[in-house]
Amino acid sequence: MERSVIIGGEAGEGIKEGTNLLSKVLVNIGYSVFTYHDYPSLIRGGHNFSTVRFSNEEVKSPVKMGDYIVALDDRSVRRHREDAKTETVWILDEGVKEEVNGKVIRLPIRKEVKGVMRSSATLGALLKAFRIPEEEGLAVLKELKNYEENERIFKRFYEISQEVEEIVEVEGIKGEYISGSEAIALGAVDGGLNVYIAYPMTPASPVLHFLASKKRELGVKVVQPENEIGVINMVLGAAYAGGRSMTGTSGGGFALMTETLSLAGMSETPVVIYEAQRGAPSTGVPTYTEQADLLFVLFAGHGDFPRIVVAPSDAKECYLLTREALNLAWKFQVPVVVLGSKNVGESFYTQEIVREKVVEEPKVWSGSGEYRRYEITEDGVSPLAFPGTKGVVVKATSYEHNEEGITTEEPSEIVRMMDKRERKRKTIEEFFRKRDDTVSVGGDLSSRRVLVTWGENWGVCCEVGEELGYKAVKPNYLEPFPSERLLSELEGAEEVTVVELSPSGQFEKLLKMNGISVNNRFRKYDTRPIFKEELAEFLSGGRDA
Structure with missing residues (x-):
């Protein structure tokens, strides 16, 4: 059994809250x-608008069409008329003048x-x-601040609405209702996070808001400086002082x-940056999604230095x-x-996340002999x-240096430090090469x-792949890139289709750089997610993407 519900209206009418409550x-009654x-x-x-897709079997991706559409204004009817099925049930505000077909x-x-209390209605x-x-x-209403008034509104509209079908309690899909942003915050805390320093920028802001709202409970310091330049330098300073910062x-x-990213590379300072991709260049489309920061993140900064880039696809991977x-x-x-995106961070999933504190000790000076920060x-x-x-x-220095951290411009010393950092890169590559979860x-x-993809497209590729007979493959780490493992999974493939949210095919370019060729490509770049119906239509013969 599967249903989808679209709820539409104006900002400030509790659309998101009503959807999350539902x-x-x-x-709670067992659905994914x-x-x-x-x-x-x-x-x-x-x-x-928000779309809830639910089933007694696991669901991993959004759909475009709605079995139920709630429209609080005429605009919502006009926008979602094309998303209605022949049997769609419309729940309309009395003031809506637009006509619709089907049950109303x-x-x-x-x-x-x-x-916002319209969410309870x-x-x-x-x-x-x-x-x-x-x-x-x-x-679920008990979590709201003004419970008594929300309870009154809820009961009123429960009483005057109409019954359509029975959604019964099922045995249950194990998991909790959690967003990617919440999972990122909890994952950071369980990785030993001491201080989170950020300037609000959609769509990464929910992590800042979540940690700030629970900072005492989670035991972290949360700071909002004046801008992103101040942010990254404070993160670097906190790490230099021994605090796990992000x-x-x-x-x-x-x-x-990016200038300070290079400073982190030169000074070998451990920092973590969550980059949540939004749509289009510059300010772009701030509240929507894309996968066009990929190559920028992989190559950002001046000079050569090792880095690691991880790419979660859902809440569990975010954690x-x-x-x-x-x-x-x-x-x-x-x-x-x-490296995430709007739809990885702001979508909500039903997934079982077992929290466990895992804080691995770094290589720390033994205390004997002379301390050299950049010891070979x-x-x-x-x-x-x-x-x-x-x-x-x-x-800690931005300048090239010797083992003691003293500035140098001597060619031999420069080569020694360059070689040291390159050995570290090789060490990282070997560390990942031995693993089977890349x-x-x-x-x-x-x-x-x-279907080969990455990030937020994973769920839709898995679902459509299972239904239409396609294997789905994705790298979980983008640097170092797991080319050997990816090539082994593609061995014997007769057709390889790359699926991504980039007009120029950045992921396909990354594949080519690593010796991987594709036959077909599905590129979407209207800054909306890939809906299940779209990918299924493309793979079934309607190939215009």
Whole structure:
């Protein structure tokens, strides 16, 4: 059993909150839920909508068409008429004048309820339509601040709405309802995060907001400086002092951080940056998605220095890879980038995440002999010491240097340090080469037709691949790139289709750089996610992407 619900209206009418409340009810009674939020860069007005897709089997991606469409205004009807099926049920505000086909339930939502509390009216109407018991809705409303008023509104609209079908409690999909952003925050904390320093930039801001709201509970310091340049330098300073530090930003903020990214590379300071991709260049489309920061992140900064880039696809991977990112940064003393996107961070998933604190100790100075911050070692990783260590001066420098951290321009010393950092790069590459989790495989595992993708497209590739007979493959790490493992998964493939959100095919270029060729390509770049229907149509013969 599977259904999808679209809820549309203006910003400020509780569209997102109403959708999340509905999703939590569905998760509580055993369903797997995937929730997609679509909103412009406005506080009020415009058109917001959210889509809840739920099933008694696991769902991993958004769909375009709605079995139920809630429209609080005429604009929502016009925008989503094309998303209606022949049997779609429409729940309309009484003030809507647009005509629709199919079953219609009209309710006085705007007349009786103000602003964000319309979320409780929407919840009441939908639970009544689904014949879900009233108490299931009351259970999730208890988390809201003004519970009594929300309870009154919910009960009122539960009473006056209409029953349509029965959505019964099922045995259950194990998991919690969690966004990618929340999972990134929790993963960082469980990787030993001490301080999160960030300037608000959509779509990375939810991590900042979540950590700030729970900083005492989670035991982290949260700081918002004046801009992204101040942010990354504070992150570097905190790490130099021995604190596990991290920041989050989007493409424009990351651009401002690139000079200090090179400083982290030269000074071998462990820092973690969450880069949440938004749509289009410059300010672009701030509240939407794309995968066009890929090559920028992989090659950002001046000069050669090693880095690690991880690429989560859903909430569980956000948790695991961000937790690992903190440890990798300190293990190898390099910058690590968690490369996500709007839809990885702001979508909500039903996934089982087992939290566990995993904080690996870095290579620390033994305390004997003379301390050399940039000591030449076989693996390229030097022992750490921190300011305050008795009898030690801890240097960090942007200039080329010798083992002691003293500035040098001598060719022989420069080569020694360059070789040291390159040995570290080789050490990192060998570390990942020995692992079997650098690539994920899904879909129809026996198929010789392969979809190769990365990031947020993983869920839709797996679902469509399983239904249409395609194997799905993706790298979980983009630097170092797991080319050997990827090539082994593509061995024997008769057709390879690359799926990405980039007009210029940045991921395809990365594949070619690593000796991997493709036959077909699906590129979407309207800054919206790949809906399941779109990819299925393309692979079934309607190839115009």
